[in-house]
Amino acid sequence: MATASSPRPPPSASSPTDSTGPHRDTKTSAQALYFLNLRILLLLIAFRILNALCLSTFFQPDEFFQSLEPAWQIVWGPDSGAWITWEWRHQLRSSIPPFLFAAVYAVVRLLVSIWPPLSPSTVADLFIAAPKTLQAVIAAGGDYYTWKLAGRLYGEQSDAAWATLILTVLSPWQWFCSTRTLSNCLEATLTVMAWYWWPWAGSRGLQGQQGNHYSDGESFPERRGAAEDVRWGPAEWILLRKSLLFAALAGVLRPTNVLIWICLGGFALARATRAQRVRLLLEAFVCGCTVMGISVLLDRRYYGSWTLPPLKFLYFNIAQSLAVFYGRNDWHYYLSQGYPLLLTTALPFTLWGLYQALIPSGPCHGLIRRQLAIVCLFLPGVLSLISHKEVRFIYPLLPALHVLTAPPLLEAFRPAITNAAGAGVPRRLILLFLLLVNLSIALYTTLSHASGPLAVLSYLREQHLVHRQSFLGSSVMIPTEDPKRSMTVGFLMPCHSTPWRSHLVFPSIHAWALSCEPPVGLNVTRKAAYLDEADQFYDNPSHFLQHQMVGGLRYIPRRPSYLSSTHLRPVRPSTSAQDESLALRPHKWPDYLVFFAQLESTLHSALRSSSYGECWRTWNTAWHDDWRRRGDIVVWCLDPDAQQVWRNQNRKKASERRDRQFDRIIDSIKKQATAKGWRMGKQPSYLWRHWPFASASPRWSSSWLSNRIKRNTILEIFRTPPWPWSPTKVKKTSPRKPSSERDLWS
Structure with missing residues (x-):
């Protein structure tokens, strides 16, 4: 028993007088972390939605033809006018992205049907913005898990984790590409999520790390030595299952993603015991079969038959080398162009970060960083063996590259930020310059470069509504109606130069475009001599117009179809190219001709005696690597009123x-x-x-x-x-009044 003279010990966190103290502090800390993560995620979603809605430039046709066009067909049916490319007819693509965006289209369709009457232009804008919004949420998830992955390596709330988040948000490539409906963008998000859940056994990240936790408070199991690496607990196997599910889904979308997991799986197998290797392989098999089973069922629903698109993808692109049909690149493409385009001003710091991660004596060495660095070199190295290369093929590596770039970036600019002395001014100016360069590139690529393809479709939709209103008054067609009058459009451009039904929206806009079907099933000799429809046109435009247009150059309509009294039920032109014979079918002369300005002099000479005249033009880009896509986008039409309006403007x-x-x-x-x-x-x-x-x-x-x-x-x-x-001398005269x-x- 304590006496009156004995001092009373001060109350501590473990004292019985306040037994809830540590629990309260832990709970408060977990809640604060949870709300911080939630705020960051919501801010990222808002930012990416703004990014997506402001995006008005064209990048790759796959953004529309490998996701939105099949999704449009799923919702509106085979007669909707969606352009289904050859990959879908040969069952090379997974149907997961189309079903994902089809769900968004179905929701918008339901809202439009139950909402108070909306104008047709508003309905069209909703259908265009809906998939962008979904992709923006997916892109925000990728940004969020990139930040969380950096927090796992460097510690929650560490400067390196925040630097990684800033790199991701200010990346020009992320601004330009992350909110596009490309399968590569979904693949990148799934990959970084799988990396975050992957049980990186054998590393605690940088020295001084205070522990790593999930946003929900679940701890990462860590290992300090090689002897302990083999003793994986139940928590690590749960993490492994989560990671493998996301990895399998990314591999189904893009079979080349499997290379990433072959590399990481090799590291895991090398550090595991024999029993754990068997279990690891079993877990990978179960998770892969689960995802593959769901994918097969969806593909069966879409294609109408049992098929395995990943296997057919590898067969067509590797065994038949059809990817070469879309271009060849140098072996060093990913080093000389891929990484510079992905990283822009961060490239020097990324190279130093890769060096630090790969050299064991580096100051920031860790097993996780070394494995990420090896993956970032292994995937481009294997893909360099393929002749056809694109930057977006290595896009899933960008989160890892940002994680590796953060420490060197902090080493370079932390003194300039924390030091108030004048010695840090040069580094502050360099940092400000890099930020301005990134911002300039991001704004130019998202708002200006190749903005014509989307702008011309907006113009065509507006013209269609003007013509419909002039004939039908207020009863303007919405996408669910069967149109009685239509507007026809022909695109004399390289194939897939513009979006299609996902941006034309209205089914009464009938359009055709030059196709570029690859030489499927041809031998080597016939492949070498093969020319698609677009190549035939650009080889001799006048000859093509004479022989591949209905009536040739002598029988061109004098009036547009929507002004003809006999035009009540137009024949639907070949818009979706459902079979390969459509490439040989002659095209009808349209109401509107769309082409790039470099073709203008040729068409002036070929169509000088016709009723076609310029009725609209828009700026596209200051430069382009494809000579066929240079210059403005020009629209000619048969409507004299539209031509006169354009001349007056x-x-x-x-x-x-x-x-x-x-x-x-x-x-x-x-x-x-x-x-x-x-x-x-x-x-x-x-x-x-x-x-x-x-x-x-x-x-x-x-x-x-x-x-x-x-x-x-x-x-x-x-x-x-x-x-x-005046320098000349003038003789003085008597003053006179001003005239x-x-x-x-x-």
Whole structure:
């Protein structure tokens, strides 16, 4: 028993007087971490949705033809006009992305049907924005798990984890690509989620790490030595199952993703005992079969027969080498172009981060970082053996590259941020310059570069609604209706240069485009001589128009189809290319012709006697690596009213430009006259009274000027006034009153 003189010990966290203290602190800390993670995730979702809705440029046709077009067909049926490419007819693609976006289309369709009446343009905008919004949420998930993966390596709330998040958010490639409906974008998100759940046995990350936890408080099991690596607990097997499910799904979407897991699985097998190797392989087999079974059922539902798209994908692209049909690249493509495009200004820091991760003596060495670095070199190395290469094939590596880039970036710029002395100013300026470069690249690629393909489809939708309203009044078609009148469009462009039904939306817009079917089933000799429809057109455009258009160049319609009184039920042109024979079917002359400006002189010569005329034009890009896609996107039409409206708009714009140019000239002369007058000691007001235009309005209009005076009168005015600053000597005469305005212009 304690006496009165004995000191009472201070209450501690474990004291019986406050037994709930440590539990309360732990619970409070877990709640704070949970709400922080939730806020970060919501902010990322909001940011990526804004990113997706502002994205107005064209990147790859697969963004639309490998996801949105099949999804549109699932919802609206085979007669919806969706363009189904050859990969789907030969069952090379997994149906998981189409079903994913089809669910979004179905939800929007239901909302439109039960919502108060919306305008057709609003309905079209909803159908275009819906898949973008879903992909934005997926992209935000990828950003979030990239941050969480960095937190696992470097510690929750560490500077390196926050630097990784900043790298991801400010990455120009992420701005440009992450919110596109490409299967590679979904693959990248699934890959980084699988990395986050993967039981990285044998590493605690950087020194000084205080522990790693999931957002829900579940701890990562860690191992300090090789002797303990083989003793995986139940928690590690649970993590492994989660990781393998996401990895299997990524592998079903893109079979090349399996290379990542072959590499990581090899590391895991090398560090496991014999019994654990058997169990690891069994877990991989069970998880893979589960995902593959679900995929097979979906493919059976979509294709109507049992099939395995991953196997057919490998057969067509490797055994038959059909990927070469879409281009060849140098062996060093991923090193010289792939990584620079993915990383932009972060590339030097990434290279240093790879070096630190691969060299055991590096200051930031860890097993997780070394394995990620090896994967980042192994996948491009294997893919370099394939002739056809694209940057998006190594896109799933970008989260790992950002994780490896964070420590070198902190080493370079932490002193400039934390040090208030003037010694950090040069590094701050370099950091600011890098941020501005990233922001400039991101804005240019997402808002400007190759913006014409999406803009021209917006114009076609607007024109369609104008024509429908002129005939049907307020009863404008929505996508569920069977149209009685239509508008036809022909795209004289390289194949898949624009989106299709997912952006045309309205089924009464009937369109055709040049196809590019690969030489499936041909021998080597016939493959070498094979030319698709687009190649045939660009080889000799005039010959193609003469022989592959209905009526040739002699029988071109004089009026658009929607103005013809006999055009009540148009014949649906070949839009989806359901069979290969459609490539040989002649095209009908459309109401609207769409092409790149480099083809303009050729079409002027071929169609000079037709009724086609320019009715719209939009800027596309300042440069392009494909000579066929250079210049503006031009639209010609048969409608004389549309042509006249476009001419009037051009005249108005030209007049406004002349007015602004003339106003700048007048302002410049006034400023020069004022400056000369001050140097000569004369008041500007006196000087301006001698200026012939002084009595007129200070802002002149060139159109008004052209109606009042002749060209020779203008020249005479500029020659005759007695300029006060004239270098020639003028004989002094008796002063006279200033001439009136009528005298000046007579």
